[in-house]
Every structure is written in structure tokens, then in C-alpha cells.
Amino acid sequence: GDSVTQMEGPVTLSEEAFLTINCTYTATGYPSLFWYVQYPGEGLQLLLKATKADDKGSNKGFEATYRKETTSFHLEKGSVQVSDSAVYFCALSYGQAGTALIFGKGTTLSVSS
């Protein structure tokens, strides 16, 4: 079945460091891909999305490119801030009626000043 695999956390970085959170997926078709962020005590926020191969999603300095050849959607940010500390979920939607999001297990990011 379809699945999403994220790198294990926690990821601990100093402020202004470069961030990469790896995400790979398994799908029998052509899913849309998403990154969601969950700040402590809150719900999930859609961070960015890509709907087809080679699309680049970007928002708030975060970027991810839909790579069909490597079945990947890695999240990157050039310079993290303390306020980026959160749990990040990679997800796919297979696009068929009656299906919904398939989430990875989540990666906790902790940024210190």
C-alpha cells in the first residue's frame, strides 16, 4: 500500500543552521505531496504542497521539490529560527475519491539560540 517514510528525529540545530528533513514515499500512482507543521499545543498547519513531478512547493523560507525519480519530497530551509521548533509531517494524498492523507511518523525539530 501507499506509505510515507520520514527521517527519525529529533533533529537539533542551532539558529541560522541549514535544515533538511528527508521524506520518501511509496505510491502506485501519482500522489500530491504535502508538508504539515505542528507547533506545540496546536493543530496541523499546511506548510507547502506539490501536485506533480518537479513541482517545488515553498512557504515561509521552506522549500520541497517533488522528485518522482527518487520518490522523495525533502524539506529544506536555509536558515532556521527558534520559532521553527515544531513537529513536521510529510504526507501524500493519492487523489482518488474516498481516500485521504497518508502521514509519515513526523520529525521533531528543536532549534536553540
Place this chain on the structure above:
Amino acid sequence: DTEVTQTPKHLVMGMTNKKSLKCEQHMGHRAMYWYKQKAKKPPELMFVYSYEKLSINESVPSRFSPECPNSSLLNLHLHALQPEDSALYLCASSQEVSWAQYFGPGTRLLVL
């Protein structure tokens, strides 16, 4: 406006109580969802409504009963819950079932 609202924010209930969680969106979305999230885990899908009709029930126990009174509202009725049902309950909506979902802030439920 990409806001999904949920009430209450927190809820404590005994195992014999009946309570309801409410969710509302005014984005004109036609799909709405209930998720359950335990600490340090991803959300688990419970129910999906598409055009006000239940389209997915992920084998959720009958002590959870969803209701979609109209295209903007989604309720989750709770009855005779167990302590292991304590979790964050998230509502989400999307334009169609396969599109990007927008989540509410959640209701943190504690069952005593």
C-alpha cells in the same frame, strides 16, 4: 480565509458522560474529516464526509458518532468513552477529498 474552528478547546469527561465536539469552516469546502492524534504520533483518520455524506469510517468504535448537519458544520458525538480515548481530536476540511486539507486547532479530550 483558511480557518477551521473547533470547540471546545479542552474537554474532560467521565466514562458515562455524553458530549459533542464541534467543527466549523466557511471556506466552501465539500470534504470534512475527523482525526485522532495521540502524543508524538501522526493523526489517525476516523471519518470523512464528502458533500455531507459519510464516505469513510475507519472502523471507529460506535461510541464515536459523527454528524454533518450542513456543508459548514461537523460534529462528533461521544458516549461511554474509555480512558484510552483521551487524545487530541482534530477536524480538517478540503475543497474535495483528495485536495490539501486545512486543520483546526483541535479539542484536547481527557476521559477519566
